Amino acid sequence: MINLGIIGATGSVGSSVMSVCEAWPDKICVKALAANSRSEKLLNLAKKFHVDKVYAYETDGEEGLERLAVDEEISHVVFASSGTKAIKALCSALKAGKTVSLANKESIVAAGQWVMPLVKHPDQLRPLDSEHNAIWQCLHGEDKNFVRKIYLTASGGPFRKFTSEELKRVTPEMALKHPVWNMGAKITIDSATLMNKGIELIEAMILFRLDYEKVDALISPGSFVHGLVEFDDGSVKMLAAEPDMKLPAASCLFWPERFFPSPEFVRPRYDFHDVRFEVIDTERFPAVRIAREVMRKKGAYPAVLVGADEAAVDLFMKGKIGFVDIPALIEETLSAGNWPEPVNLDDALALIDEGRSKAFELAGKI
Numbered sequence: 001m002i003n004l005g006i007i008g009a010t011g012s013v014g015s016s017v018m019s020v021c022e023a024w025p026d027k028i029c030v031k032a033l034a035a036n037s038r039s040e041k042l043l044n045l046a047k048k049f050h051v052d053k054v055y056a057y058e059t060d061g062e063e064g065l066e067r068l069a070v071d072e073e074i075s076h077v078v079f080a081s082s083g084t085k086a087i088k089a090l091c092s093a094l095k096a097g098k099t100v101s102l103a104n105k106e107s108i109v110a111a112g113q114w115v116m117p118l119v120k121h122p123d124q125l126r127p128l129d130s131e132h133n134a135i136w137q138c139l140h141g142e143d144k145n146f147v148r149k150i151y152l153t154a155s156g157g158p159f160r161k162f163t164s165e166e167l168k169r170v171t172p173e174m175a176l177k178h179p180v181w182n183m184g185a186k187i188t189i190d191s192a193t194l195m196n197k198g199i200e201l202i203e204a205m206i207l208f209r210l211d212y213e214k215v216d217a218l219i220s221p222g223s224f225v226h227g228l229v230e231f232d233d234g235s236v237k238m239l240a241a242e243p244d245m246k247l248p249a250a251s252c253l254f255w256p257e258r259f260f261p262s263p264e265f266v267r268p269r270y271d272f273h274d275v276r277f278e279v280i281d282t283e284r285f286p287a288v289r290i291a292r293e294v295m296r297k298k299g300a301y302p303a304v305l306v307g308a309d310e311a312a313v314d315l316f317m318k319g320k321i322g323f324v325d326i327p328a329l330i331e332e333t334l335s336a337g338n339w340p341e342p343v344n345l346d347d348a349l350a351l352i353d354e355g356r357s358k359a360f361e362l363a364g365k366i
Contacts, residue, residue: 002253005032005053005074007065007089008081010041012184013103013128016245016261017078018045020253023262028253032068034060036081057085065089070096076253079104080128082186084306084349087111091345094118094125101252103128105203110303110352112206114345125207126252131200132207133248134227134239139208142229142237150210151228152200153220155243156278157192160219164284170323172316189313193326194280198291199309202302205295212295217288219278240275287327290334300339303348307355308333315363325363333359 004021008014014035021028032053035042039056046054053071055064062085069077069089076099079086087107093100095118102108102125107115119125127136131152139147158177159167175192176185190196197217205215218228223243230236241247246261282289294301311333312326321329336358342348 002028003031003073003075004028005068006078007034007086009033010035014080017249019246020249020261031073034065034068062088066092069093101126101128105199106306108203108206110306111345111348128248128252130226130248137239138229138237146232148230148232149214152217153225154197155223156219167324186313193287194285195287195309198287201291202295290331299341300351303351304339304355307352308359311356311359329359332362
């Protein structure tokens with residue numbers, strides 16, 4: 001029996017995890033739930049799964065998340081929330097020896113050098129995002145010394161075929177209509193600019209402990225192929241599946257066994273004739289180029305990027321900057337100061353705030 005705690009239970013990823021839990025009550029016991037607020041959805045989940053330990057960040061703060069993370073009744077903690085609020089809880093869970101399924105980019109991008117050393121054994125930290133989950137599965141049983149390159153895939157978003165001029169006219173309403181995935185507003189906008197893929201590249205570099213030259217991305221329309229690993233002998237392993245977050249959720253929860261995300265989960269076979277790849281056009285979508293430069297520089301830059309991106313997306317959603325201004329503002333923020341390299345986790349978290357503040361400041365001058 002897996003005794004589970006879920007942080008971010010009411011979000012899109014958390015909902016997929018809850019669906020898997022519902023399908024396998026004889027294998028998973030949900031012991032605790034956490035979300036940003038004590039919403040009706042959170043309370044309904046608690047009632048449905050008979051959970052008496054419920055935490056809301058708005059009332060319990062980071063301390064509530066940490067209590068969940070180290071709870072002796074819990075053996076496996078899922079981090080499905082966005083942002084940086086649960087980073088300290090993540091560190092606590094790993095220190096306590098919990099198995100962790102992680103779908104929180106910021107924790108690795110901004111604080112990876114403090115998080116990763118806390119991982120005590122292989123598969124204690126299990127990537128839950130579909131692309132990183134795919135790479136994680138492809139690397140099992142392989143010697144990473146023979147990895148030539150890994151490729152994360154992107155659907156290309158709703159504007160894959162837009163010209164540079166058409167991108168200038170994109171509105172928030174247009175950008176919130178993702179062609180494949182159902183996600184929160186912030187990640188949906190990031191997916192449209194491809195900054196989400198850029199941030200995922202940084203995460204993959206840290207998560208799989210690879211040099212930045214060995215981490216890249218491709219566009220795969222339809223999102224059937226989630227990740228590829230190329231080896232020195234020229235062979236390639238890939239993981240392909242219908243775009244459904246219940247699949248990576250089930251793989252993380254039950255690894256190394258494979259159970260369907262739900263007993264009735266039967267999908268028609270995919271038409272492999274539709275599988276194709278495209279190189280990302282970094283002229284139209286400079287976010288990936290910006291992220292790769294951050295990967296090269298390391299130091300303070302990943303944390304600053306996270307903060308600047310949060311600010312830029314917020315400004316775009318409020319109609320204060322245009323769609324193409326998002327990566328431009330992020331790049332200007334990264335170039336705006338002599339960002340000091342963080343020496344501890346608190347420094348890294350402070351750099352996120354500083355990057356956010358600097359981006360707002362620079363946007364005011366546009």
